[in-house]
Amino acid sequence: MRPATKKMALLGLCTAVALVLAYMESMLPPLFHGIPGIKIGLPNIIIVFVLYRFGLWEAAVVSFIRMLAISFMFGNLMALVYSLAGAFLSLLVMAVLKKMKFLSPVGVSVAGGVFHNVGQILAAMVLLGTAELGYYLIVLTITGTVSGIFVGLCGAIIMKRIPKKFI
């Protein structure tokens, strides 16, 4: 297989897995009743993996296609805007931290988890013109940290199982 074709196929596979994880997560009961937005962010495991094994551009493409597909399947346009803002801020922060080589994938995905929520809240603040959401950010940062640890550990395990050589 040509390298470009192989890469395309692998990225397609990653996108599909991210979609399945998102779907699985949507079926789980909410972690905290009445507080939307608190999720583990299972698809982010794939995003972290793609970021480390392929790069920022590839991770952005997979992330974008995943968001688009999810919003077509069960979301609405407003939710897509929040998600995109969160996903891209998160990805950007992760890419920068990864380049700095200061943190392991676990630390990097904690930052990703936190900034995912920061991005969403900032988008909501701008769109709804309210600062009230500030409190919400506190809760989401703490949950983002916890889920980031989980996502990072899963990502690290997958990276161990699928070495660079394979790709």
Add this chain to the structure above:
Amino acid sequence: MNQKAKTTPTAKSGGQLFRNDIIFIAVVLVLVSLLGLCFYLFRGDGDEVVVTVDGEVFGTYSLAEDRVVEIRTGEENEELNVLVIKDGKAFVEQATCPDGICAGHRPIKRDGESIVCLPHKVVITVRVTNEEAPDIVV
């Protein structure tokens, strides 16, 4: 699979990176707590008070109009808390509860502030009208 293929970014000086992770997580949590404190201290005013008795909504009153609400509770309406709304603030003027904590509470006006009367199971909370959490998905 050779040894090199097994090497991942985590395996490189893993202990050092792990320590950095812990420091990083601690710094994030401290910063957020400070941010939270700021939000708490500088939060905006609410515009209505919601009174609940034993978890059920007793009534909702605008902070914009001055009024006095007698919150009568108990089996024979023998328990009383007098809620006063004045100049955009709410406070309990008098109460028949044994501890009197609610009546001693300073006036509230900020979003999320509340006065609780435990003996009477009365909770008075300030909030912003029609505040809806946005539909956020991850």
